[in-house]
Amino acid sequence: MPFQAICCQLVDKKNNTRNNEILKSLVHECLNFSIKIAATCKESILDYLKIDKYLVYLSTDDNSLQDQFENETKSEIKFEINVNSVYECKLSNLDKYIYVNLFEQADDFLRLETQLTSDTKIESNWSLTMPNVGDLVLAKFQLDQQTSAWCRAIIVNHIVNKTNKNNALYNVFYIDYGNQSINLSLEDLAPIQPQYSLAKYPAFAHKILISQNELLDMQKYDTILAEFLDDNMKIKILDIQPYEYCNCYLVELWNWQMSKCFNKLIAQDIDDDAGNDANKDAYNDADNDADDDGQQDAHDHLNLSDKIEHSKVQELYLANKSTELKVSVKYAYMEDLLRPFYFCLSDDLDMRTQMDHELNEFYSENKLEMAQTFSINAYVAVYSENSWYRAQIKQIFDTNSILLFFIDYGYDELIDLNESNENKIGKLDARFYKYPKFVFGTALINPMATKADSYELINFESNDNSQMLRETLEEYLLNSEQFDLVILAKILPSSLNQYFMPNEDYYGIEMYNAKSMCLNEIILTSKEKQVLKAKRPASIKVNIDQMPKQQPLNDKYCVFARSLDDFYVYNEDRVLQVQLKTQQACAKILQDMKCFDTQEQESLQMDDLVYAMYDDDETWYRCQVTNYDQKSSQVELFYLDFGNIEIVSLNDVLTGWTQEHIEAFMAYEPLAYKCCLYGLVDKQYTLEEKNKFKHFTSDKVFDVNFIKVNENELNEVSLEIVDKPETNVHMLCINEGIARFKSFDQILKLNRTDKENKFYINLLNGF
Numbered sequence: 001m002p003f004q005a006i007c008c009q010l011v012d013k014k015n016n017t018r019n020n021e022i023l024k025s026l027v028h029e030c031l032n033f034s035i036k037i038a039a040t041c042k043e044s045i046l047d048y049l050k051i052d053k054y055l056v057y058l059s060t061d062d063n064s065l066q067d068q069f070e071n072e073t074k075s076e077i078k079f080e081i082n083v084n085s086v087y088e089c090k091l092s093n094l095d096k097y098i099y100v101n102l103f104e105q106a107d108d109f110l111r112l113e114t115q116l117t118s119d120t121k122i123e124s125n126w127s128l129t130m131p132n133v134g135d136l137v138l139a140k141f142q143l144d145q146q147t148s149a150w151c152r153a154i155i156v157n158h159i160v161n162k163t164n165k166n167n168a169l170y171n172v173f174y175i176d177y178g179n180q181s182i183n184l185s186l187e188d189l190a191p192i193q194p195q196y197s198l199a200k201y202p203a204f205a206h207k208i209l210i211s212q213n214e215l216l217d218m219q220k221y222d223t224i225l226a227e228f229l230d231d232n233m234k235i236k237i238l239d240i241q242p243y244e245y246c247n248c249y250l251v252e253l254w255n256w257q258m259s260k261c262f263n264k265l266i267a268q269d270i271d272d273d274a275g276n277d278a279n280k281d282a283y284n285d286a287d288n289d290a291d292d293d294g295q296q297d298a299h300d301h302l303n304l305s306d307k308i309e310h311s312k313v314q315e316l317y318l319a320n321k322s323t324e325l326k327v328s329v330k331y332a333y334m335e336d337l338l339r340p341f342y343f344c345l346s347d348d349l350d351m352r353t354q355m356d357h358e359l360n361e362f363y364s365e366n367k368l369e370m371a372q373t374f375s376i377n378a379y380v381a382v383y384s385e386n387s388w389y390r391a392q393i394k395q396i397f398d399t400n401s402i403l404l405f406f407i408d409y410g411y412d413e414l415i416d417l418n419e420s421n422e423n424k425i426g427k428l429d430a431r432f433y434k435y436p437k438f439v440f441g442t443a444l445i446n447p448m449a450t451k452a453d454s455y456e457l458i459n460f461e462s463n464d465n466s467q468m469l470r471e472t473l474e475e476y477l478l479n480s481e482q483f484d485l486v487i488l489a490k491i492l493p494s495s496l497n498q499y500f501m502p503n504e505d506y507y508g509i510e511m512y513n514a515k516s517m518c519l520n521e522i523i524l525t526s527k528e529k530q531v532l533k534a535k536r537p538a539s540i541k542v543n544i545d546q547m548p549k550q551q552p553l554n555d556k557y558c559v560f561a562r563s564l565d566d567f568y569v570y571n572e573d574r575v576l577q578v579q580l581k582t583q584q585a586c587a588k589i590l591q592d593m594k595c596f597d598t599q600e601q602e603s604l605q606m607d608d609l610v611y612a613m614y615d616d617d618e619t620w621y622r623c624q625v626t627n628y629d630q631k632s633s634q635v636e637l638f639y640l641d642f643g644n645i646e647i648v649s650l651n652d653v654l655t656g657w658t659q660e661h662i663e664a665f666m667a668y669e670p671l672a673y674k675c676c677l678y679g680l681v682d683k684q685y686t687l688e689e690k691n692k693f694k695h696f697t698s699d700k701v702f703d704v705n706f707i708k709v710n711e712n713e714l715n716e717v718s719l720e721i722v723d724k725p726e727t728n729v730h731m732l733c734i735n736e737g738i739a740r741f742k743s744f745d746q747i748l749k750l751n752r753t754d755k756e757n758k759f760y761i762n763l764l765n766g767f
Contacts, residue, residue: 079105079202081249086236088256090373091229092178092205098216099178099205099246100235109176109204115195116150124190131155131170131189136198138190139172141181143398145629152176152196152203154245155189173245178205203246208235210253210263223307224265232256232372308379308390308407308433310505311440312345317487317507325487331477332439333410336651337460337469337523339499340441340506342410346482352408352438356387359432363388368426374402374417379433382406383424384413390428390435394501405501408438443496444520445488445508455489455508457496458523472526473519480513498632536596539655542609542662544624544640548669552715556722557704559697560643560672563690564680564739567697568643568672569704569717575641575671578622581664586611586620589654589661602655604628604635609665612637613652620654622664643672677730678707678716678759679747680739689738696732707755718759730763
């Protein structure tokens with residue numbers, strides 16, 4: 001008799017029916033069930049058709065699924081939000097609504113994130129059922145171009161492909177962060193597992209409403225709102241609201257010190273718009289009375305700007321009645337032609353000097369207030385190049401570093417948030433908010449364009465950062481200190497490339513020096529000259545197999561460490577020889593490039609050998625391409641003589657087209673030798689263990705003994721600090737509990753070489 005499908009529904013011990021994501025995940029884990037029927041009823045599947053439905057108890061291997069279900073639904077976290085209570089929180093996401101995470105849930109949230117990050121068993125297996133709108137699932141969130149993470153999400157919409165259901169697209173809402181992703185494929189979703197259910201962990205994203213009836217006008221109140229959202233804040237719960245996807249509360253939004261309330265500032269702003277001065281004064285008096293606990297009056301805070309204003313050029317532009325605004329400026333900074341030109345108004349130079357003096361005097365006499373967390377667009381004080389500056393956070397990276405934009409000088413700087421920098425960056429004191437940003441960003445207008453009703457920018461491409469154009473630009477900027485700008489238009493950042501910050505104002509300009517020479521026309525002329533030049537010959541493709549091969553010798557080496565089983569060693573004396581050859585080759589390439597049109601750069605391929613400029617020391621190095629994103633013109637490179645990996649702009653990469661150009665690759669083998677410590681038991685090292693090893697091996701020179709090459713082509717070595725043979729890295733790692741040797745019996749049974757015997761004898765003498 002063939003198998004027959006029957007309609008069942010699971011019931012618990014009290015005969016209540018169960019149907020949710022935990023049940024689904026439990027059923028997915030099992031293939032065969034034993035069924036005990038509790039009751040029978042009729043189920044309508046069409047208007048005219050009813051079938052028998054069985055309410056059942058299920059079990060697997062004598063283990064009741066009901067028991068498993070009850071165990072899984074026991075909540076590990078008991079946390080209640082109460083009306084009129086105050087909670088500390090930080091911003092999670094901001095779009096039309098505000099989503100926050102509560103500090104009281106931080107440990108549980110971190111535990112969930114850690115579980116999801118380390119769970120290697122999550123897979124997109126939808127063989128038994130397909131996800132539907134309203135289902136709780138695990139969904140991938142794209143952290144960057146190469147990295148994604150599994151997060152809990154609810155499906156809010158999906159577009160079904162009628163010919164192939166596996167090609168459906170899904171929109172999801174991430175219940176722990178408050179953000180969304182659209183057009184995810186089925187492969188980007190996975191069934192929720194019981195250990196990640198809402199019964200185990202509540203939704204950690206909390207939607208907050210400032211007004212009961214109206215959607216907050218983010219654009220209107222962005223200046224006031226920025227101060228609250230840039231830092232940690234507090235919310236007072238006024239009411240709990242129904243919401244489909246996560247918790248939702250009507251709140252009062254307060255700053256961390258409870259000295260300023262966003263709701264009251266909005267009410268005050270509404271009163272100001274209506275011209276109701278009497279009501280405004282009464283509201284302020286009531287607010288002052290409420291702050292009788294010794295906290296600073298919110299009214300005092302309002303005397304300072306809540307947000308640093310744009311450069312005064314914005315005010316001049318808005319007040320200008322003609323089609324052109326002419327201003328005198330001092331050039332500030334420009335990294336390359338693809339990025340903004342930054343200028344400071346000549347009239348503002350004295351004020352900037354005064355602010356710099358006050359800033360440095362203040363932080364030399366007062367302790368820097370440390371920020372508990374950093375957020376994008378927040379203003380900070382930063383100590384760099386022996387001076388204090390104002391800066392704005394532009395990007396935050398997972399590598400514990402942030403990219404800062406110096407709002408008074410126009411350049412970026414990457415800051416490593418390690419211990420040595422912890423007293424060099426912190427909250428910007430409110431007294432320095434009264435000064436505007438002293439630089440403003442611009443882009444060059446094309447004076448040759450023939451548009452009657454609008455302006456067209458000069459179209460720059462990555463190839464325009466050629467040596468000839470760079471030299472033209474440097475000569476123009478160095479020969480004058482003051483310039484005249486003709487501001488013709490205000491430009492939306494959305495119409496520009498990724499190097500223009502989305503929340504800033506930019507201006508289309510023509511630029512003139514003291515001799516009335518127009519930079520725009522000079523640049524266009526230089527671009528035309530490039531077009532007339534002959535095309536550069538094709539590069540000679542070189543790969544690592546063509547380089548010389550040489551066995552490493554026991555000698556003194558520096559270490560670039562990732563882990564005990566993955567590090568590189570290099571000899572500084574030999575590297576200096578290679579570097580001399582490399583600089584000569586690159587100087588020759590740059591000289592020869594002047595004779596050719598370099599607008600069209602060749603597309604790089606994986607494993608190509610290239611020269612690359614390292615920003616920190618402006619030196620060329622031998623590298624191997626490990627990844628290339630043509631769209632963003634970013635290249636990931638492995639440095640052949642050091643062992644590190646860096647991401648650089650395509651503009652900082654050179655390839656050669658003659659034998660003389662590639663001689664540096666042909667003369668020396670790669671000088672970074674990949675190694676691991678000899679004789680240790682294989683294991684997965686923790687981040688803490690790796691960091692201990694890195695800390696011990698950094699900034700030291702070692703006597704390296706190459707013992708053998710293993711089946712993975714790794715050099716197994718021993719390390720001893722030069723002039724301190726008793727300081728053996730093996731001994732350190734074993735004493736620290738980071739690593740261990742194979743058993744003594746296993747070592748004795750090995751077929752050992754003379755080098756291996758010598759290693760064990762020396763090591764035993766050390767113990």
